Amino acid sequence: xxxxxxxxxxxxxxxxxxxxxxxxxxxxxxxxxxxxxxxxxxxxxxxxxxxxxxxxxxxxxxxxxxxxxxxxxxxxxxxxxxxxxxxxxxxxxxxxxxxxxxxxxxxxxxxxxxxxxxxxxxxxxxxxxxxxxxxxxxxxxxxxxxxxxxxxxxxxxxxxxxxxxxxxxxxxxxxxxxxxxxxxxxxxxxxxxxxxxxxxxxxxxxxxxxxxxxxxxxxxxxxxxxxxxxxxxxxxxxxxxxxxxxxxxxxxxxxxxxxxxxxxxxxxxxxxxxxxxxxxxxxxxxxxxxxxxxxxxxxxxxxxxxxxxxxxxxxxxxxxxxxxxxxxxxxxxxxxxxxxxxxxxxxxxxxxxxxxxxxxxxxxxxxxxxxxxxxxxxxxxxxxxxxxxxxxxxxxxxxxxxxxxxxxxxxxxxxxxxxxxxxxxxxxxxxxxxxxxxxxxxxxxxxxxxxxxxxxxxxxxxxxxxxxxxxxxxxxxxxxx
Numbered sequence: 001x002x003x004x005x006x007x008x009x010x011x012x013x014x015x016x017x018x019x020x021x022x023x024x025x026x027x028x029x030x031x032x033x034x035x036x037x038x039x040x041x042x043x044x045x046x047x048x049x050x051x052x053x054x055x056x057x058x059x060x061x062x063x064x065x066x067x068x069x070x071x072x073x074x075x076x077x078x079x080x081x082x083x084x085x086x087x088x089x090x091x092x093x094x095x096x097x098x099x100x101x102x103x104x105x106x107x108x109x110x111x112x113x114x115x116x117x118x119x120x121x122x123x124x125x126x127x128x129x130x131x132x133x134x135x136x137x138x139x140x141x142x143x144x145x146x147x148x149x150x151x152x153x154x155x156x157x158x159x160x161x162x163x164x165x166x167x168x169x170x171x172x173x174x175x176x177x178x179x180x181x182x183x184x185x186x187x188x189x190x191x192x193x194x195x196x197x198x199x200x201x202x203x204x205x206x207x208x209x210x211x212x213x214x215x216x217x218x219x220x221x222x223x224x225x226x227x228x229x230x231x232x233x234x235x236x237x238x239x240x241x242x243x244x245x246x247x248x249x250x251x252x253x254x255x256x257x258x259x260x261x262x263x264x265x266x267x268x269x270x271x272x273x274x275x276x277x278x279x280x281x282x283x284x285x286x287x288x289x290x291x292x293x294x295x296x297x298x299x300x301x302x303x304x305x306x307x308x309x310x311x312x313x314x315x316x317x318x319x320x321x322x323x324x325x326x327x328x329x330x331x332x333x334x335x336x337x338x339x340x341x342x343x344x345x346x347x348x349x350x351x352x353x354x355x356x357x358x359x360x361x362x363x364x365x366x367x368x369x370x371x372x373x374x375x376x377x378x379x380x381x382x383x384x385x386x387x388x389x390x391x392x393x394x395x396x397x398x399x400x401x402x403x404x405x406x407x408x409x410x411x412x413x414x415x416x417x418x419x420x421x422x423x424x425x426x427x428x429x430x431x432x433x434x435x436x437x438x439x440x441x442x443x444x445x446x447x448x449x450x451x452x453x454x455x456x457x458x459x460x461x462x463x464x465x466x467x468x469x470x471x472x473x474x475x476x477x478x479x480x481x
Contacts, residue, residue: 047062048062048063049062049063049064049065049138049141050062050063050064050065051064051065051134052064052065052066061100062100063098063099063100064098064099064100065096065097065098065099065107065134065137066096066097066098066099067094067095067096067130067133067134068094068095068096068097069093069094069095069123069126069127069130093109093110093111093112094108094109094110094111094112094126094129094130094133095108095109096108096109096130096133096134096137097151098148098151104151105148105149105150105151106148106149106150106151106152107137107146107148108133108134108136108137108372109133109149109373110129110133110348110372110373110374111373111374111375111398112125112126112129112348112374112398113125113345113347113348113374113397113398113399113401124343125344128342128343128344129344129348129372132341132344132372133372136369136372140367143366145366145367145416145417186454186455186456187454187455188220188452188453188454188455189214189215189220189452189453189454189455190215190220190221190222190240190438190450190451190452190453191212191213191214191215191220191221191450191451191452191453192212192213192221192222192224192235192237192448192449192450193210193211193212193213193430193431193448193449193450193451194210194211194213194224194235194253194257194446194447194448195209195210195211195257195446195447196209196257196445196446197442197443197444197445197446197447201386201387202386202387202391202407202423202424207429207430210430210431210449211257211258212431213235213258213259215239215240218241218242219239219240219241219242220239220240221237221238221239221240221249221450222237222238222240222274222438222439222450223237223238223274223275223276223438223439223450224236224237224439224441224448224449224450225237225276225277225278225381225382225439225441225448226253226278226441226442226443226446226448227278227280227285227306228443229285229305229306230305232252233252233253233445233446234250234251234252234253234306235250235251235252235253235259235448236248236249236250236265236276236278236287236306237249237250237276237450238273238274238275238276239262239264245272246272246273246274247264247265247273248264248265248267248273248274248276248289249262249263249264249265250262250263250265250276250306250307251263253446257446263307265287265306265307265309266308266309267287267289267291267298267300267309267311268311269291269294271291271293271294272290272292272293273289273290273291273293274289274290275289275290275322275323275324275439276289277289277323277324277325277326277382278306279326279382281328281358284301284302285301285302285305285306286299286300286301286302286312286358287299287300287301287302287309288300288315288324288325288326290321290322290323290324292320292321292322292340292346295317295318295319295320296314296315296316296317296319297314297315297316297319297321297324297335297337298311298313298314298315299311299312299313299314299315299358299359300312312359313358313359313360315335315353315359315360315362316335316337316353316362319337319339320339320340320346321337321338321339321340321346321351322337322338322339322340322346322347322378323337323338323378323379323380323395324336324337324379325337325379325381325382325383326358327382327383329390329413330413332354332355332356333354333355333356333357333358334352334353334354334413335352335353335354335355335362336350336351336352336379336383336392337350337351337353337379338350338351338377338378338379339351339369341369345397346378347374347377347378347395347397347401348372348373348374348377348397349369349371349372349377350369350370350371350376350377350378350379350394351364351365351368351369351370352364352365352368352369352370352413352418353365353368354415363415365415365416365418366415366416366417367416367417367418370418371420374396374397374398375396375397375398375406376394376395376396376406376408376420376422377394377395377397378394378395378397379392379393379394379395380393380394380395380402380405380406380438380439380440381393381405381439381440381441382440382441382442383410384442389409389410389423390409390410390413391407391408391409391410391423392407392408392409392410392420393405393406393407393408393426393439393440394406394407394408395438396425400436401436402436402437402438402439402452403428403435403436403437404425404426404427404428404436404437405425405426405437405438405439405440405449406422406424406425407422407423407424407425407426408420408421408422408423409421409422409423426440426449428451428452430449430451431451433453434451434452434453435451435452435453435454436450436451436452437449437450437451438450438451438452
């Protein structure tokens with residue numbers, strides 16, 4: 001394998017990048033490593049794959065992979081040094097393409113999450129993700145599992161024009177000021193919707209009749225999960241305090257869908273807790289909370305359901321894993337979780353582990369991570385079977401965190417292969433005023449969903465525009481399948 005190094009990054013882009021990093025108080029990024037050549041010695045071995053990260057090599061005698069970045073033209077990322085493409089939907093895509101004698105194809109493609117108003121952070125995300133995509137593709141090529149797709153039309157890579165880079169500066173400054181002003185003048189509040197389930201399959205699902213459960217002032221409620229015990233229905237959820245630290249709480253749902261008194265669930269160890277994935281197996285209630293702050297994935301067993309718990313097993317250690325979700329399928333236990341790769345967030349990649357028993361040992365999937373796309377990587381609730389199909393709810397974090405839920409049909413799930421496809425979405429319009437659809441769960445009688453609302457701070461609110469709180473809201477969120 002040989003590597004062609006990136007060309008020199010234009011000085012004007014470096015100046016824009018430096019200004020943006022200073023504004024965002026960010027440290028060194030991926031661009032600081034650009035331009036460093038890697039020149040392996042000629043050891044006489046035949047070259048079977050060439051990585052051309054500059055997009056300038058004309059050699060086609062061997063297969064050549066190139067990295068392309070599709071940028072967000074609103075922030076000037078179409079002027080990035082690797083010859084990116086401007087996308088109409090504002091997403092940030094990374095492509096690994098293959099060229100050679102009769103082998104032009106798309107080797108890998110992924111979507112990276114966008115930071116709000118920071119091209120430096122956006123470009124860093126794309127470059128680091130590109131490096132990981134190349135590594136994953138080489139691994140799949142070596143194990144004979146690389147899937148090649150037709151190559152989409154791509155404009156030739158070209159050095160960025162100085163006028164385009166200079167024109168991006170006002171947009172960067174304006175976006176940063178707008179972002180900071182918005183943060184100062186508003187507050188974000190998560191709340192939970194609950195309603196009676198009136199559908200048997202997703203095609204019958206409609207979007208009205210939600211009762212919104214709101215947290216006490218200064219806090220938020222998110223990540224709802226349903227559980228039943230001794231004829232009672234309980235709601236587990238995350239409570240977020242004013243410092244944005246999460247804890248797990250539980251309360252009984254009444255017949256009118258109101259929530260009774262809630263109590264904290266003590267899980268020891270301290271740190272941020274969220275995503276209380278509760279489930280039953282052989283008559284026993286279990287809980288897998290998100291414990292990324294402890295760098296573990298933990299399995300807890302109820303000793304006095306649903307209030308008292310004891311640690312049953314540590315399923316994974318030394319990982320920063322988010323929203324871990326377990327299911328039993330085809331005779332095995334499967335663990336879906338979003339693990340943060342180096343220089344990445346926990347919203348970009350889905351890892352799968354499997355085990356013959358609930359308490360392990362857990363083995364990683366041969367193709368781990370099985371998903372490398374921020375549009376549908378991170379879990380968004382309990383997987384379920386619909387009309388004979390295994391459906392995995394996933395978060396779309398491409399433009400913002402928890403923007404909507406994407407319902408993915410798992411078509412193939414084995415220890416060496418994984419494939420899924422999108423069959424529908426649940427958008428933020430599920431409740432009036434919501435800007436997100438984040439976590440979804442349901443049982444035979446109820447369904448729950450959480451969303452996010454933006455409230456203008458009282459100090460910045462016009463006198464005649466007081467917010468009217470309501471216990472029940474109707475929305476129009478519809479699943480499209």
